[in-house]
Amino acid sequence: MARISSLAEAIKSAVRDSDTVALEGFTHLIPHAAGHEIIRQGRKRLTLIRMTPDLIYDQLIGMGCVAKLVFSWGGNPGVGSLHRLRDAIENGWPHKLELEEHSHAAMANAYEAGAAGLPCAIFRGYIGGDLPKVNANIKRVKCPFTGEELAAVPAHRPDVAVIHAQRADKAGNVMIEGVLGVQKEAVLASKRSVVTVEEIVDQLPKRSLNAVVLPHWTVGHVVEVPGGAFPSYAQGYYPRNNNFYKEWDAISRERDSFLAWMKENVLAKGPEAFAIYARKHRIAAE
């Protein structure tokens, strides 16, 4: 049942050390503010799941919160490497990072299977390549009807899903618009969830009859954090800050510059620091 709370309370209550956590978002609606709160609260030994780990996972990994990463594409899109992720894999800094590597198709199917309450996902994939050689969780099953060999991976069943959305109403019904990614599936596959939103409104706005809505009884904590997806974007609220993604390349390249940035911009701040990004564009649009 949805509970409206502060971000600090939500993360304290929902995310525990050694949990399996999926902070999802596919370029759009990436829950940066919630990720920062996890770092501030000093969570350790997390297993993080994400199709496209990007800057917020780079930050969580670089700050030593993560023991294992389950993923399918880990980079700074259109820019290059995630330097903190690479430093963890290539040099074990700040500590060793275990990897479970999949393809996008496998990850998307695994979330859907989790949401559907199934133990595994079956799909046509992983043919001929090397990923099955390095990931013991990729198996093959035979279709009982046609005999076709198909790929199988375990369903994703995270302890916690963390997502960002545009709006929730006061009951905690959450509405998502634009590029949807796997956020609905991630929440429905998880035991607990934290949803940050641009705004909590009295009533969800007039919408398509088929709008994507997570009903309040499927959602855990709902937190209003305007700008909480920055430097990712919130369709209808503010655009992706592509320049920040480019700047992150230099900030994150060296351990010292990374730690200094994190200290100044994450450890010394709170979720209210994100509001400026939402406000800036709303004013510009008026």
Added chain:
Amino acid sequence: MADYKPNEMMTVAAARALKNDDVCFVGIGQPSAACNLARLTHAPEITLIYESGTLVTKPNILPLSIGDGELCETALTTVSVPEMFRYWLQGGRIKIGFLGGAQIDKYANLNTTVVGPYDKPKVRLPGGGGAPEIATSCGEIFIIMTQGKRSFVDKLDFVTSIGHVSGGDSRAKLGVTTKGPSKLITDLALFEPDPETKEMTVVSIHPGVTREQIKENSGWPIKFASKVAETPPPTPRELEVLRDLHARTNQAHAEAA
């Protein structure tokens, strides 16, 4: 001296490979530039699909990431990522997959995972993303890559997605029914698979490029088809549209800051 860059020739040659009635699954970066150049020149009705779920999208600027708002706002509709991979890709609705990679071998198998051993990589690359299933589920595959000894290798460090596997009928023997890589477009030449061996073979050389250059920029001994054409240079219109597209993109990215 030509008034265009090898990179522009590559994008133009890749765009020309696309037709108006194609349905194309677009990767970010070079493939995205080529697909949108095709749409803005000779193939205005081409269907472009990005793995973020955007179906029939017509971006005015090139996205930096695969799920930029520009793609969603200009799309016919946007579906969830599981639907994208299940109904549209796995369901066989996509004719051409357009890929790039860090390493390629002569059978157009691709590596985007690691340089060096998997457990102790010299360079950790982003990983496969959608490529492993794009490579086998799309009707055929076009690949766009800049040539060089480090990227065109005799043996891949890791096979992220398959092309023609070990040549001949080895791809079909794995149970894959799609065609696989049918074109490889580089900054120097255009390659197509040999009908028998499936080795990627030069069929057209870009203007001003020598056979020696193509050989020097590859880790395997390059084969040339019995009849090799010269790629027509970019037309003024192709260059104008491509440069406008990049200029609009750079301006938009700077404004959003």
